[in-house]
Amino acid sequence: xxxxxxxxxxxxxxxxxxxxxxxxxxxxxxxxxxxxxxxxxxxxxxxxxxxxxxxxxxxxxxxxxxxxxxxxxxxxxxxxxxxxxxxxxxxxxxxxxxxxxxxxxxxxxxxxxxxxxxxxxxxxxxxxxxxxxxxxxxxxxxxxxxxxxxxxxxxxxxxxxxxxxxxxxxxxxxxx
Numbered sequence: 492x493x494x495x496x497x498x499x500x501x502x503x504x505x506x507x508x509x510x511x512x513x514x515x516x517x518x519x520x521x522x523x524x525x526x527x528x529x530x531x532x533x534x535x536x537x538x539x540x541x542x543x544x545x546x547x548x549x550x551x552x553x554x555x556x557x558x559x560x561x562x563x564x565x566x567x568x569x570x571x572x573x574x575x576x577x578x579x580x581x582x583x584x585x586x587x588x589x590x591x592x593x594x595x596x597x598x599x600x601x602x603x604x605x606x607x608x609x610x611x612x613x614x615x616x617x618x619x620x621x622x623x624x625x626x627x628x629x630x631x632x633x634x635x636x637x638x639x640x641x642x643x644x645x646x647x648x649x650x651x652x653x654x655x656x657x658x659x660x661x662x663x664x665x666x667x
Contacts, residue, residue, distance in 0.1 A: 510564050514545070517571045525579060530590075533582035536658055537575060540582075540650045544574035544643065547650075551642035555635075562632050566639040573643055577615065577651030580607050585659045596663035600656040608652060615648040 521541060525534040548570050557563055584603030589596060618640075625637035 506559055506561070506564065510559060510567065513564070513568055514571070517568060518542070521571060521575055525575070529579065529583055530586045532659070532662060533579070533586045536582045536655050537578045539658070540578035540655060541571055541574045543650050543654065544570050544646045547646035548639060548643050551639065551646075555638055557635055557639065562635050563639060566636065566643060569640075570643040570647070573618075574647045574650065577611055577647040578655050580611060581651050581655045582659070585656065589659075589663065596660045599663075600660055604652070604656060611651060612648065615644050619644045 518538070518541060522534065522538050525537050529537065545567060548567060551557075552559075552563060581603055584607050585596075585599050587599075588594075588602040589599035592598065592602070622637045622640040625633045626641070628634050628637070
């Protein structure tokens, strides 16, 4: 028995395996690359950041009742890159200012956010603004892309600008 509609059903069986394989490989690659470029603490914070952004995006998919399909898989993969972009710069700057200035963690976080915060916020805002118009599309794939992109950018910004500095401060008690 062969029909064209059955060929489309096969991709739904493969999407789950492809999702786990692709996301797992991307996360491992990010952790390996970050471990070469960042301190161990910064690498751990970026890895947690990537996982939290993806969990937030999966939660947003559940709230919006989006099924796992090619569009959502692409957004999940892109969220790894965006969360690394938002988080790695702040984690690196916090570590750099903490070790080079010899001050407290709060001073390092303040310097990192003053130095990089506006650029990261501008990048996230411009990205969100660029895809915002797609949220009004009548074509479902564009609508899904826009909503997931907005969730990804907002979550990435919150985790990069709030979670990483807070976790960095919590893991570096004040010097006496």
